[in-house]
Amino acid sequence: MPIKVKKLFFLLFLLSGMLVPNGYSTEPRKQLLPVSVFSLQYAGSTGFMTGGYFRSTRNAKLQTGLLYGYTPEYFGGVLHTLSLKALYNPFKIKLNEAFFVEPVQVGAFLCQNFGEDLDPTWSSTYPKGYYWWTPSLRGHVFISSAVSLRSPNSSLLDHTSFYFEANTNDLYLSSYLVRKNYSSLSLYDIVFFGMGLKFYLRHE
Amino acid sequence: MKSQSRPFRLYPVYCGLFALLLLCSCEKFEYSPYQTTNGTRPANLNATNLNKLLATEANGNDTLTILFTGDSQRSYRSLHALVAKANSIAGIDLLILAGDISDFALLQDFLWIHERLEKLKIPYLCVIGNHDLTARGAQIYEEMFGPKDFSFSYKGYKFLFHDTNGREYDFNGHVPDVNWLSGQLNDTTPQWFIGVSHVPPYDMDFDRNLEIPYKNLFASEPRFLLSLNGHIHTGGDSFYYHDHVRYLTSYSVDHDQFVLLKLINGSINKKLIAY
Numbered sequence: 138m139p140i141k142v143k144k145l146f147f148l149l150f151l152l153s154g155m156l157v158p159n160g161y162s163t164e165p166r167k168q169l170l171p172v173s174v175f176s177l178q179y180a181g182s183t184g185f186m187t188g189g190y191f192r193s194t195r196n197a198k199l200q201t202g203l204l205y206g207y208t209p210e211y212f213g214g215v216l217h218t219l220s221l222k223a224l225y226n227p228f229k230i231k232l233n234e235a236f237f238v239e240p241v242q243v244g245a246f247l248c249q250n251f252g253e254d255l256d257p258t259w260s261s262t263y264p265k266g267y268y269w270w271t272p273s274l275r276g277h278v279f280i281s282s283a284v285s286l287r288s289p290n291s292s293l294l295d296h297t298s299f300y301f302e303a304n305t306n307d308l309y310l311s312s313y314l315v316r317k318n319y320s321s322l323s324l325y326d327i328v329f330f331g332m333g334l335k336f337y338l339r340h341e
Numbered sequence: 342m343k344s345q346s347r348p349f350r351l352y353p354v355y356c357g358l359f360a361l362l363l364l365c366s367c368e369k370f371e372y373s374p375y376q377t378t379n380g381t382r383p384a385n386l387n388a389t390n391l392n393k394l395l396a397t398e399a400n401g402n403d404t405l406t407i408l409f410t411g412d413s414q415r416s417y418r419s420l421h422a423l424v425a426k427a428n429s430i431a432g433i434d435l436l437i438l439a440g441d442i443s444d445f446a447l448l449q450d451f452l453w454i455h456e457r458l459e460k461l462k463i464p465y466l467c468v469i470g471n472h473d474l475t476a477r478g479a480q481i482y483e484e485m486f487g488p489k490d491f492s493f494s495y496k497g498y499k500f501l502f503h504d505t506n507g508r509e510y511d512f513n514g515h516v517p518d519v520n521w522l523s524g525q526l527n528d529t530t531p532q533w534f535i536g537v538s539h540v541p542p543y544d545m546d547f548d549r550n551l552e553i554p555y556k557n558l559f560a561s562e563p564r565f566l567l568s569l570n571g572h573i574h575t576g577g578d579s580f581y582y583h584d585h586v587r588y589l590t591s592y593s594v595d596h597d598q599f600v601l602l603k604l605i606n607g608s609i610n611k612k613l614i615a616y
Binding site for chain 1: 371374379416417420421444445448449453477479508511512
């Protein structure tokens with residue numbers, strides 16, 4: 138398939154999400170007003186435990202967040218990880234008055250890892266381009282699913298989501314794609330999991 | 342209230358799903374690509390393989406057969422083929438991987454290489470390469486494989502595995518550890534010495550201030566037979582410093598061929614084998 142056609146399909150896929158009706162405000166302008174979301178995550182390549190703050194559109198379709206993750210020594214640290222995350226949430230399926238599901242969420246995050254032997258740049262001892270990748274900044278892509286529970290109207294929270302996420306990063310993808318490694322590594326090999334809770338604050 | 346009760350009846354389903362998640366093996370929950378352990382990664386592989394090798398010494402003949410390769414970094418498909426080929430050849434004593442086991446020195450690089458090498462029927466020994474020392478690789482290497490400098494004797498040959506990746510230490514004058522090497526050469530028992538390291542002394546990534554003392558040390562020992570190196574990626578073979586020490590470099594794993602060395606009483610027979 139030519140790249141242009143692939144791009145078109147991808148764009149259509151992204152736009153398709155906007156056509157799906159959802160349970161939030163039907164006024165398009167209001168849907169875009171930001172709300173605050175707090176997150177707490179286990180694993181997912183951003184730390185053993187990660188806390189985050191997101192700004193989300195009211196329909197929760199677009200979210201961007203800043204996260205801090207910590208990995209203790211026992212779990213292969215000590216690591217401090219700062220992440221910038223963006224998420225696109227095209228579909229929402231209402232199960233009943235209390236529960237709804239967001240079956241497919243996609244997005245990307247950039248992680249800067251801090252720790253012993255991890256420098257943001259290569260030492261000047263190396264000639265330029267000696268190593269082609271950045272030493273401790275990784276780019277990840279992910280796909281996730283979420284189940285959400287609405288809070289009672291009196292609550293500060295609008296709803297709480299439990300999500301399960303699978304991600305891979307630039308170096309794993311490159312390992313998979315070069316030298317026909319895809320005949321030896323599987324996609325499952327390069328994908329890693331995380332899960333967490335998101336607390337959507339009530340707006341208005 | 343009735344509308345609220347239905348989701349709660351679904352709780353067994355959610356609990357089941359949650360249990361299913363936990364059943365996914367723990368190492369699939371990644372904390373960071375830079376984590377040094379995942380709870381199940383192997384440890385002390387060089388020592389384990391060395392024990393395996395030394396156990397074969399008594400019942401073998403005095404011919405030493407080495408499968409010599411290097412730079413397996415990100416060559417998973419080729420390494421798989423190499424292992425299959427190695428398992429089809431009888432009579433090999435050990436496989437030597439001359440460094441750059443990993444490309445990015447991430448735990449996963451090391452694990453993916455190990456998953457393939459552990460299918461070998463013969464023992465394998467690794468030396469550390471410059472790529473293995475980036476990021477947190479030094480710690481991962483030492484925990485998974487063992488010390489960066491180590492030696493052992495087998496069939497009358499003393500092997501000196503050592504770190505020559507000077508550039509990774511900002512050419513601090515201590516890598517390679519010439520004092521350690523010199524101490525090893527004082528051993529009077531072995532008939533021959535074989536050096537195993539990643540960066541050969543004539544390369545720009547070797548500490549330039551140590552090149553002369555290093556190659557002179559090897560040349561000063563009549564029993565020093567051979568230096569096995571990686572890093573160059575194409576097989577090199579020369580008496581580089583015009584002394585009695587032969588410098589051999591391995592093909593990188595992605596070259597889809599390895600060197601098979603047969604050593605009989607200090608004479609070296611070399612064969613290239615494609616896979």
